[in-house]
Amino acid sequence: MNLTEKARSLRSDQTDVEQLLWQQLRNRRFYNYKFRRQFPIAPYIADFACLDLKLIIELDGSQHTEQKLYDNQRDIFLEQRGFKVIRFWNNDVIDNLEGVLESIRLAILKITDKNE
Structure with a gap:
């Protein structure tokens, strides 16, 4: 299985935790940034990636x-x-989704402040 096929497979077989965070990030719902899930960056696959920000979120x-x-x-x-790259433990997403989203928001602010 090549990397793209593997990413497709991972997208169709998301964990509950990935689904929970994806609901917050998808369709530009999070500060109007486009996130992709299970995005190949050879030789790896990022759980979530925003290419505009060059931000990767790993669970x-x-x-x-x-x-x-x-x-x-x-x-x-x-x-x-x-x-x-920012990482979160699965249990943090489950137990403290608002805190995880705040950490992502702060990471975005740090990236965008640096780029201005």
């Missing part, structure tokens, strides 16, 4: 506690390409 489940090195290498790769 981490319990498996990420054992793959910190992989996640760090991935973040470095993406940051070297100009992306800002």
Whole structure:
């Protein structure tokens, strides 16, 4: 399966947590920025990406506690390409969606302030 096919598969098989955040980000609902879900940035697939802001949002489940090195290498790769990566634990999205959205809003403000 190539990267695009894998991304399509992930989009059709979203987790409940991804669906919860996607409902807030889709269709330019969040400060009129276009986010994409399960977006390929070879060789990786970002959970959510706003290309205008070069912002990537990653949702981490319990498996990420054992793959910190992989996640760090991935973040470095993406940051070297100009992306800002922010990560949230799944339980934070479930338990504190408003706080997660506020963190995303603050990240957007930081990016847009830097670009002005």
